[in-house]
Amino acid sequence: MRIIVQKYGGSSLADTNKIKEVARHVTALRQQGFDVVVVVSAMGKTTDNLIDMARQINPSPARREMDMLVTVGERVSMALLSMAIQGLGFPAVSLTGSQAGIITNASHTHARIIEIRPFRVLDSLEDGKIVIIAGYQGMSYNREITSLGRGGSDTTAVAMAAALDAERCEIYSDIDGVYSADPRVVLSAHRLEEIDYTRMIALARHGAVVLNADAVEFARRKGIAIYARASFGHKGRGTVIRRGQPTADRVVSGVTSKAVCVVRWKDVVSLTGLASFMMDNGAGIEYLGHDPAGRGMVVLDTACLAINEAEFMKGLDKWLVEPDITRDLAMVTVVGEGVSRPGIYNCFVQKAGPESMILATPITLSALVRRANADACLRAVHDVCVEAVPGEVADKHPKNEKKLRKSEKK
Numbered sequence: 507m508r509i510i511v512q513k514y515g516g517s518s519l520a521d522t523n524k525i526k527e528v529a530r531h532v533t534a535l536r537q538q539g540f541d542v543v544v545v546v547s548a549m550g551k552t553t554d555n556l557i558d559m560a561r562q563i564n565p566s567p568a569r570r571e572m573d574m575l576v577t578v579g580e581r582v583s584m585a586l587l588s589m590a591i592q593g594l595g596f597p598a599v600s601l602t603g604s605q606a607g608i609i610t611n612a613s614h615t616h617a618r619i620i621e622i623r624p625f626r627v628l629d630s631l632e633d634g635k636i637v638i639i640a641g642y643q644g645m646s647y648n649r650e651i652t653s654l655g656r657g658g659s660d661t662t663a664v665a666m667a668a669a670l671d672a673e674r675c676e677i678y679s680d681i682d683g684v685y686s687a688d689p690r691v692v693l694s695a696h697r698l699e700e701i702d703y704t705r706m707i708a709l710a711r712h713g714a715v716v717l718n719a720d721a722v723e724f725a726r727r728k729g730i731a732i733y734a735r736a737s738f739g740h741k742g743r744g745t746v747i748r749r750g751q752p753t754a755d756r757v758v759s760g761v762t763s764k765a766v767c768v769v770r771w772k773d774v775v776s777l778t779g780l781a782s783f784m785m786d787n788g789a790g791i792e793y794l795g796h797d798p799a800g801r802g803m804v805v806l807d808t809a810c811l812a813i814n815e816a817e818f819m820k821g822l823d824k825w826l827v828e829p830d831i832t833r834d835l836a837m838v839t840v841v842g843e844g845v846s847r848p849g850i851y852n853c854f855v856q857k858a859g860p861e862s863m864i865l866a867t868p869i870t871l872s873a874l875v876r877r878a879n880a881d882a883c884l885r886a887v888h889d890v891c892v893e894a895v896p897g898e899v900a901d902k903h904p905k906n907e908k909k910l911r912k913s914e915k916k
Contacts, residue, residue, distance in 0.1 A: 507670075509631070509670050509671070510672055510674055511543045512677075513676070514544065514547065514587075515677075515678065516548055533596050536596060545641040545663040546584050547579075566820070573651050573653045581640050584600040599637055603640055603642075603643035605626060606637075607622050607623035608645065611647070615655065619661065619665050620647070642662060656718070660677060664728075675731070677732055683716070683735065684701055684709070684714065684717070684745040684760075687884060688762075698745050698759065698760075700747075701745060702747075703748070705841055706722050707726070710722055712762040712839035733747075734747065759892075760840075761838065761839065761841070763839070763880045765809070766805050766807055766836060767808050768835055769804050771826040789807075792872070797863065835877055836879075837875075838880060838887060840854055840892075843868075845870060853887075854871050858887065
């Protein structure tokens, strides 16, 4: 079998017309002689709407029930896309995560894939069918429905590609690849033709929403190349994510930002217990240590707390003495092998502001800024830190070219 796994995000499936267009895209690939497996997200803002409804019913909903609720969205998408493909005269079958053989641990709302038993997928492919799989979900070893957390459909696609020994995994969204910054915020952002796993993971973990960081990590372990492309238009464009050797001329790959909250405390009952509590609840820990004043401090990714934030914040009282929560913050991060160079570091600190707390790793520099200032900081840092390298940077986002020319004239 020559298998290609494709994944379509919620914006690509936002309405019935777009679902029909995706069906045409999928069947065109099938006509080229490939066996096709498609992983789908929920339509548009379905998951967010379901979470909002749950909170209207109960501010602290049980995580098991949340998994039962939010995984509905992907099942709607898979059934509609299967119907659309069948309407074009091609055999297709839709499968939930559990039917596709995706086995996870028992951590509701942030489960991790343990193994995949794709027997039913392979049988359907042998029968000549296009297989549509609900992303973002699986079944635990005790037969409970689980969800994989934000961006989990990417992980479903990459894991399925590995299990099926697919030729490649294609991730489709409303952006035609990986950019040096969010092109909707930074007009001068450039699309990268190719990027290695390590830098892509760093970009994804710090706010680049094109790909899920866990999915890229999974791809790195399995050696699977990922092709990030736009669902509609931009034929031939995109970014390839695969194993590569960083070179000295690749100073900075990109700049990202994401919303965070900071929790400080006077004292902690058990630092080990606190860390375990946070991990058990799927909290994305960006930093755990002390602030410049010496108080205990943890920086948390707010997106990881979307489903059970109220429950999580209430649980902190068990581990912390006098916790203080600051919510209106963002983390701006520059990614690349050159971030330790004095020129890059000094420029970053200057643009982020001398009062900003700076966090550093070998390939990232991050600053905590007020959320209202995040976009301006992102643009300023991108202007001084991102170096366009011939052969690595392809072009600017097409929608921004006219805007950029106007802004440059000003």
